[in-house]
Amino acid sequence: MSDCVTLCGFGYDIHRFSVEPRPLYLGGVRISETNGLDGHSDADVLCHAIADAVLGAAGLPDIGYWFPPGDAGCAGISSLLIVARAVELVEEQGGRVINVDASLIAEAPKIMPHVPAMKDALSAVLHVSGRRVGIKATTNEKLGALGRREGIAAMAVASVLMPE
Ligand SMILES: Nc1ccn([C@@H]2O[C@H](COP(=O)(O)O)[C@@H](O)[C@H]2O)c(=O)n1
Numbered sequence: 001m002s003d004c005v006t007l008c009g010f011g012y013d014i015h016r017f018s019v020e021p022r023p024l025y026l027g028g029v030r031i032s033e034t035n036g037l038d039g040h041s042d043a044d045v046l047c048h049a050i051a052d053a054v055l056g057a058a059g060l061p062d063i064g065y066w067f068p069p070g071d072a073g074c075a076g077i078s079s080l081l082i083v084a085r086a087v088e089l090v091e092e093q094g095g096r097v098i099n100v101d102a103s104l105i106a107e108a109p110k111i112m113p114h115v116p117a118m119k120d121a122l123s124a125v126l127h128v129s130g131r132r133v134g135i136k137a138t139t140n141e142k143l144g145a146l147g148r149r150e151g152i153a154a155m156a157v158a159s160v161l162m163p164e
């Protein structure tokens with residue numbers, strides 16, 4: 001691409017654990033060893049942070065604009081579709097995602113065993129190789145709400161190549 005610029009974006013999200021039994025989705029992957037998160041969608045906090053990072057890099061409004069929290073059409077939606085839509089919006093402007101890097105903050109579950117599946121799921125909707133998707137995890141060292149296992153948070157950065 002000629003006359004293109006590389007732009008970076010940042011995204012953050014946090015969801016509390018559901019009191020009711022609910023499936024846990026992180027990075028588009030169903031994780032069976034821990035109860036799920038509360039949310040209007042499937043509450044995939046990692047996908048939400050990544051979608052906001054992609055949208056932010058392109059200077060677009062955040063996911064709440066495209067997928068309003070109260071919208072009946074978003075109820076239970078797979079957040080991989082939210083990431084896919086963010087990528088589509090970038091591509092409609094002649095851009096593309098270069099890479100994404102994200103961190104999950106969770107006392108549980110152990111994320112590392114699920115990273116290969118998350119990279120597969122995310123790279124498919126981001127239209128990049130799995131080598132361009134970084135996923136890391138840390139506990140909150142038992143500090144604060146995250147440390148008390150009340151929820152899971154995620155942060156992400158994305159870079160996109162956009163026409164000038
Ligand atoms: N939910 C998590 C949290 C951490 N990991 C992995 O463990 C490493 C050490 O975490 P600390 O919080 O004790 O620094 C971390 O680097 C991850 O590899 C994990 O898989 N899932």
Ligand SMILES: C[C@@]1(CO)OP(=O)(O)OP(=O)(O)OC[C@H]1O
Nearest residue numbers: 039040041063064067068069074
């Ligand atoms: C993803 C959306 C879509 O209804 O809902 P939630 O699953 O509640 O997630 P949140 O990050 O709280 O808000 C963003 C919403 O756009």
